[in-house]
Amino acid sequence: MSMIAAFYNGKSILITGATGFMGKVLMEKLFRTSPDLKVIYILVRPKAGQTTQQRVFQILNSKLFEKVKEVCPNVHEKIRAVYADLNQNDFAISKEDMQELLSCTNVVFHCAATVRFDDHLRHAVQLNVTATQQLLLMASQMPKLEAFIHISTAFSNCNLTHIDEVIYPCPVEPKQIIDSMEWLDDAIIDEITPKLIGDRPNTYTYTKALGEMVVHQESGNMNIAIIRPSIVGATWQEPFPGWVDNLNGPSGLIIAAGKGFLRSIRATPMAVADLIPVDTVVNLTLAVGWYTAVHRPKSTLIYHCTSGNLNPCNWGKMGFQVLATFEKVPLERAFRRPNADFTTNTITSQYWNAVSHRAPAIIYDFYLRLTGRKPRMTKVMNRLLRNVSMLEYFVNRSWEWSTYNTEMLMSELSPEDQRVFNFDVRQLNWLEYIENYVLGVKKYLLKEDMAGIPEAKQHLKRLRNIHYLFNTALFLIAWRLLIARSQMARNVWFFIVSFCYKFLSYFRASSTLKV
Ligand SMILES: CCCCCCCCCCCCCCCCCCCCCC(=O)SCCNC(=O)CCNC(=O)[C@H](O)C(C)(C)COP(=O)(O)OP(=O)(O)OC[C@H]1O[C@@H](n2cnc3c(N)ncnc32)[C@H](O)[C@@H]1OP(=O)(O)O
Ligand SMILES: NC(=O)C1=CN([C@@H]2O[C@H](COP(=O)(O)OP(=O)(O)OC[C@H]3O[C@@H](n4cnc5c(N)ncnc54)[C@H](OP(=O)(O)O)[C@@H]3O)[C@@H](O)[C@H]2O)C=CC1
Missing domain, CATH: 1.20.5 (Single alpha-helices involved in coiled-coils or other helix-helix interfaces)
Known part of the structure; x- marks a missing residue:
């Protein structure tokens, strides 16, 4: 039997961010491979008119959890949704819930974060730094804690080109930043944000770097590890290929391209597209949880979960395969025919934005006006182009991440664990993966029926x-x-x-x- 799966059986596990993209896949895999685990506590807030219970019910009844229900029919009893808001003091967790969490938890997976690139610094610090600090404080009061796994990002140090599995300090201490957010007003924060983030592109990468520093400083004598995934994409194999449920990373752009809204992008075709499937990240995370608890490394180990140095793919190849898949399986009701022009030149890019994006939107709005409808395409297009410009930083550069710890861990696993918790990205066939990704976007994200392909x-x-x-x-x-x-x-x-x-x-x- 798999040693990792056996380790999680009988355990009480706490997950933050369980309602997010990665959190859901993490829960699914845990239930499927360790159905005898004791309980998974998830910190959930009510959202979009749904109570915490309703949100959990929806997740458990989704397609992602179909296999789990066969292996672990009492999954509903093993999941405990704890009302929590990570933006508030003590996460607004009730005393009784807090008592239970502190006394029972064996393993913590901290996935919650704001992943928005344009978030206000105050909010990004609150969630990615202060909440991490508070969670560590909670963890330090857990007598049964065996491991604390923090999910960061490979881009927390994207201001460097070669990144090792170490913590790189930021010029200003996280504690000072946390304190200053309490008394500075929004206008001053806006003014100092560019100076604080320095040569990083956004508040997200900056606050994730601060979050890592906090983990490092507050680790005490806990067994802690940090995982740094690169651009997390749809599932590769598990529970089935191509599952994705949000617009982050490439997914939003794949839809924009498939619908013919986005036909050209300022991107370097030869730059490495460091994508990593979400199930690969989850397999590594679970293996790290086991290794950290059982082998108790002397210091906090950092694991890069990236693909570029082991099995590189570039944006040009990705764009080509996305288009090739749309030839066979187009999206419904496209605005224009899909196309993928990559240009590195800013002037050419602006030209294509005017001719290929803005002009058709204006013409379409004119047509809507003529037919007595409300024009909307120009607004949609402006928003899309603004969003794309925020991602451009990541598609015009290549990074090199060393993966010594990740490779060391792989060699520590038994053949059975290497199979069940496979995170060897060298086995990934990119063309097949991208095709499944595109199909997944159509099926699971847009919920389009395959019967509509001829139309x-x-x-x-x-x-x-x-x-x-x-x-x-x-x-x-x-x-x-x-x-x-x-x-x-x-x-x-x-x-x-x-x-x-x-x-x-x-x-x-x-x-x-x-x-
Ligand atoms: C020619 C073309 C060819 C193409 C060919 C094919 C492709 C090949 C090329 C591919 C290149 C890929 C490059 C990837 C680079 C990624 C690098 C990541 C590196 C770091 C990785 C990480 O470590 S970090 C995790 C990633 N982090 C993000 O990737 C957040 C980004 N993003 C935001 O920072 C905000 O999104 C931003 C943008 C501010 C907009 O902000 P915004 O305000 O304009 O728009 P919103 O997002 O608010 O939403 C607008 C409407 O979408 C709804 N919606 C929003 N999100 C939703 C969700 N998740 N699920 C469901 N629906 C969602 C929402 O409900 C709104 O709907 P409504 O309008 O009806 O309310
Ligand atoms: N996706 C990617 O490409 C990458 C992600 N990562 C990291 O992986 C982790 C997970 O990311 P991902 O799953 O993609 O992100 P999602 O945005 O899908 O999920 C974020 C999770 O955090 C929760 N959360 C946010 N704010 C609060 C709050 N105030 N109180 C309680 N919960 C909150 C969300 O809950 P709710 O559902 O209520 O909003 C959600 O469950 C993050 O740490 C991210 O930095 C790293 C590299 C790449």
Whole structure:
């Protein structure tokens, strides 16, 4: 039997961020491989009109958990949703719940975070730094704690090009930042944010780096490990390929490309696309939890969960495969035919933004107005282009992450564990993975029916015809305007017309002779 799976049986596990993308896959795998675990406590807040219980019910009844229900039919009894808001003092957890968490928890997985790149520094610090500090304080009062696993990001030090599995200190201590957020007003925070984040692109990467420092400083005598995944994508194999349920990372752009909204991007085709499937991250996380608890390394180990140095893929290859998949399996009701132009030049990129993105949106809004409907495409397009510009930093650079600890861990696993908790990204076939990713986006994220593919293909044919018709009309109008104004254009026009006339006359004459 798998040693890792056996380790989690009988354990009480606390997960933050369990309602998120990674948290759900982590829970699913735990229940599936260790159905005899004692309980999983999850810290959940009510959201979008749903109570914490309703949210858990929805997760357990989703497609992702179908296999779990076969292996662990009493999964509902083994999950304990604890009302908590990580933005509040003591997470607003009730005294009784807190008592239970402190006295029972064996392993903590800290996944919760704000992953928005444009979050206000105050909010990003609260969630990614202060909440981490508070959770560590809680963990230090857990007598049965065996391991605390913190999920960070491989991009916490994206200001460097070569990144080792070590903590890189930030110039200002996290404690000072936490304190200053309490008394500085928003206007001053806005002013100092660019100075604080320095050469990092956003508040997300900066606060995740601060979060790592906090973990390092507050680790005390706990067994702690940090995992740094790169760009987390849809599942590779488990529980089934291509599962994804949010728009973060490439998923949003894949939809924008498939729907024909986004046809060109400022990206370096040869830059490494350091994607990592979410099930690979989860397998590594569970293996690290086991290793940290059982082998108790002397210091906090950091594990890079990246693909670039072991099995690199680049953005060009990814874009090509995304388009190839959309040829076979298009999305429904596309705005335009999908296309993927990568350009590294800012001026070219602005040109394509104007011609290929903004102009069609304006024309479509004009059409909506004419037909008595509310124009909306320009607004959608502006928002999309703003969002894309925030991701550009990551698609125009390559990073090198060392993976000594991750490789060491792989060699420590038994063959059975290497199979059940596979995080060897060298076995990943990118073309197959990307194809499944695109299909997953269509099925699980957009909830489109595969039966609609013929209609979607028909729709793309209509769009192609409209495109040809539109281009021909545009050319004729431009030409007509030109010959009305320029003698040279008129001469060229007469030359072409008389040439065509002579050509046709010659053919008519020769066919008459043959008869
Ligand atoms: C020619 C083209 C060809 C293409 C070809 C094919 C592709 C190949 C190329 C691929 C290149 C890939 C590059 C990836 C680089 C990633 C690097 C990551 C590195 C770091 C990794 C990490 O370590 S970090 C985790 C990742 N972190 C994010 O990746 C957050 C980003 N993102 C935000 O920072 C905010 O998103 C941002 C953007 C501010 C917008 O902000 P925004 O305000 O404009 O828009 P919102 O997000 O609020 O939402 C707008 C509407 O989407 C709804 N919605 C929002 N999120 C939702 C969710 N999760 N699930 C369901 N629905 C969601 C929402 O409900 C709104 O709906 P409604 O309008 O109806 O209310
Ligand atoms: N996705 C990616 O590409 C990458 C992610 N990571 C890291 O992995 C971890 C998980 O990311 P991912 O699953 O993608 O992120 P998601 O945004 O999908 O999930 C974030 C989780 O945090 C919870 N959360 C946020 N704010 C609060 C709050 N105030 N109180 C309680 N819970 C809260 C969310 O709960 P709710 O559902 O209520 O909003 C959600 O469960 C993060 O630490 C992230 O930094 C690292 C590298 C890449």
